[in-house]
Amino acid sequence: MPRYKLTIEYDGSPYVGWQRQDTGPSVQQALEEAVFRFCQSETLVQCAGRTDAGVHATGQVAHFDAPREYRTDRVRDGLNFHLRPHPIAVLGAEAVDDDFHARFSATGRSYLYRIVNRRAPAALEAGRVWWVPMALDAEAMQAGANHLLGNHDFTTFRASECQAKSPVKTLDELTVRRVGEEIRIATAARSFLHHQVRNMVGTLKLVGEGKWMPEDVRRALEARNRSAGGPTCPPDGLYLTGVKY
Amino acid sequence: MPRYKLTIEYDGSPYVGWQRQDTGPSVQQALEEAVFRFCQSETLVQCAGRTDAGVHATGQVAHFDAPREYRTDRVRDGLNFHLRPHPIAVLGAEAVDDDFHARFSATGRSYLYRIVNRRAPAALEAGRVWWVPMALDAEAMQAGANHLLGNHDFTTFRASECQAKSPVKTLDELTVRRVGEEIRIATAARSFLHHQVRNMVGTLKLVGEGKWMPEDVRRALEARNRSAGGPTCPPDGLYLTGVKY
Numbered sequence: 001m002p003r004y005k006l007t008i009e010y011d012g013s014p015y016v017g018w019q020r021q022d023t024g025p026s027v028q029q030a031l032e033e034a035v036f037r038f039c040q041s042e043t044l045v046q047c048a049g050r051t052d053a054g055v056h057a058t059g060q061v062a063h064f065d066a067p068r069e070y071r072t073d074r075v076r077d078g079l080n081f082h083l084r085p086h087p088i089a090v091l092g093a094e095a096v097d098d099d100f101h102a103r104f105s106a107t108g109r110s111y112l113y114r115i116v117n118r119r120a121p122a123a124l125e126a127g128r129v130w131w132v133p134m135a136l137d138a139e140a141m142q143a144g145a146n147h148l149l150g151n152h153d154f155t156t157f158r159a160s161e162c163q164a165k166s167p168v169k170t171l172d173e174l175t176v177r178r179v180g181e182e183i184r185i186a187t188a189a190r191s192f193l194h195h196q197v198r199n200m201v202g203t204l205k206l207v208g209e210g211k212w213m214p215e216d217v218r219r220a221l222e223a224r225n226r227s228a229g230g231p232t233c234p235p236d237g238l239y240l241t242g243v244k245y
Numbered sequence: 246m247p248r249y250k251l252t253i254e255y256d257g258s259p260y261v262g263w264q265r266q267d268t269g270p271s272v273q274q275a276l277e278e279a280v281f282r283f284c285q286s287e288t289l290v291q292c293a294g295r296t297d298a299g300v301h302a303t304g305q306v307a308h309f310d311a312p313r314e315y316r317t318d319r320v321r322d323g324l325n326f327h328l329r330p331h332p333i334a335v336l337g338a339e340a341v342d343d344d345f346h347a348r349f350s351a352t353g354r355s356y357l358y359r360i361v362n363r364r365a366p367a368a369l370e371a372g373r374v375w376w377v378p379m380a381l382d383a384e385a386m387q388a389g390a391n392h393l394l395g396n397h398d399f400t401t402f403r404a405s406e407c408q409a410k411s412p413v414k415t416l417d418e419l420t421v422r423r424v425g426e427e428i429r430i431a432t433a434a435r436s437f438l439h440h441q442v443r444n445m446v447g448t449l450k451l452v453g454e455g456k457w458m459p460e461d462v463r464r465a466l467e468a469r470n471r472s473a474g475g476p477t478c479p480p481d482g483l484y485l486t487g488v489k490y
Contacts, residue, residue: 009365009368009369010368010369011368011371056369073364076364076365077364080366084366086368087369087371088368089365089366089367089368090365091363091365118336119318119322120254120321120325120334120335120336120337121325121329121334122334123254123331123332123333124254124255124256
């Protein structure tokens with residue numbers, strides 16, 4: 001069966017997350033229903049990064065098997081037609097070999113976290129950013145972030161329900177920069193633990209507001225204990241921006 | 246009575262527009278209710294640019310009279326508290342003389358129009374941009390836009406229900422630039438006719454997709470007839486970005 005790789009953008013706000021669940025609508029369900037309407041085939045749509053409820057994507061990648069071959073622009077346009085009115089868009093479709101797997105073939109994931117840092121709440125971007133009214137020091141946050149780069153045991157930043165075999169990961173990028181009223185945190189790794197990005201951001205926010213020193217991030221990491229880390233930040237500001245193969 | 250000038254951001258999607266109407270919730274009503282809860286005074290909140298249904302603002306300006314003096318940061322924070330959960334935020338408050346009028350003292354308004362120009366629909370930005378799937382030529386659009394700069398009779402771009410005394414306006418800026426998948430159209434003038442920005446953008450889109458030549462914009466302008474112009478584009482992509490005094 002021909003396999004297609006999809007690059008997908010979505011607003012995660014109305015969904016219980018990527019994965020199908022009995023508790024509400026999921027991105028996966030919306031895509032599988034669109035695939036069914038497009039090619040009359042009931043099939044699994046598998047993704048590279050199973051985003052949580054409220055988490056967005058500008059570059060999620062998924063794959064599915066079609067009962068016959070289609071032109072890739074027809075796959076893209078057909079799925080987008082059947083996705084309406086979901087806030088989910090297929091940005092591109094590509095024919096891939098049947099040994100390609102969106103999740104298991106991925107060699108890197110990148111995320112962006114957006115904080116609106118001003119006294120006034122976010123109005124236009126509500127649900128798409130985390131509003132932090134107290135002034136954040138982006139340079140201090142970057143100094144704290146630097147302690148997390150490289151190969152470490154990330155137990156401190158791991159959700160209790162995380163299913164990864166090992167808490168050891170290699171963090172390739174964690175950059176903090178201010179863009180006007182926004183703090184943008186970009187991060188990349190081969191893979192992440194469950195809630196790792198949100199737990200790292202929640203910790204860096206403590207550094208940004210001066211409650212923690214940058215060195216406290218290293219001490220938290222070395223404690224290898226979730227209770228030594230900062231709180232999990234809200235999903236609203238998190239975007240899966242890309243997947244490498 | 247002390248007068249306060251407010252700078253306001255809002256998502257226009259859930260509103261019938263700035264102005265109070267019997268047909269649904271308005272930005273003005275939400276602000277007047279917040280003012281009432283903040284200082285127990287029933288008062289008019291008057292704005293610089295009465296945006297239509299679905300039109301957003303990042304820099305709307307309004308004023309109101311308070312029964313007594315407040316610290317300006319208390320005005321901002323207090324109104325924001327009482328505005329919840331509306332997607333409306335007071336970015337700043339300023340004490341002004343009682344001859345200041347948000348609308349009549351304004352000497353300039355600026356708007357931004359955002360078009361997402363790609364084959365895939367806008368998912369994350371749905372309601373906040375106009376999705377145009379056919380490729381647009383931003384340079385041709387700019388060439389067309391240049392014919393509108395300066396002092397002209399803008400009848401061609403004026404809504405029939407427009408209440409302005411004269412259709413003659415001076416357009417100070419109309420720039421079209423491509424930023425990745427987006428076409429951003431920025432415009433500024435002392436004031437605009439009703440629907441003028443959306444009618445200009447709807448016309449420039451015809452130039453962008455090659456249905457019109459840039460010179461056709463001049464011919465449309467000179468016709469001084471609404472039916473000679475392009476269609477009114479949707480409100481979704483329009484933002485009132487600032488007001489000058």
